[in-house]
Amino acid sequence: MEFSTVEILGYASSIMVAISLMMKDIVLLRVLNFIGCALFTSYGLMIDAMPVVVTNGFIACVNVYFLLKMYNEKKAENLETAKA
DSSP: OOOOHHHHHHHHHHHHHHHHTTOSSHHHHHHHHHHHHHHHHHHHHHTTOHHHHHHHHHHHHHHHHHHHHHHHHHHHHHHHHHHO
16 A cells, blocks of 8 residues: 555644644644644645645644744743843
């Protein structure tokens, strides 16, 4: 049984998203989920499935938004701690 590159990408995307949902650390969850969604977006483009592209592209953007928000909050917290 041979797998095409597209099938491998689809399986890799699914595995990455599934693994991300098992994380206790929210940052790691968001990073792995972003990678899975980015792979799924590529997969959707390769199979010409716009619902897959749009949905996973949107989720990838949500992950980036929250990662940046968490980063900025941590940075501000560190600045306040340094001032004290």
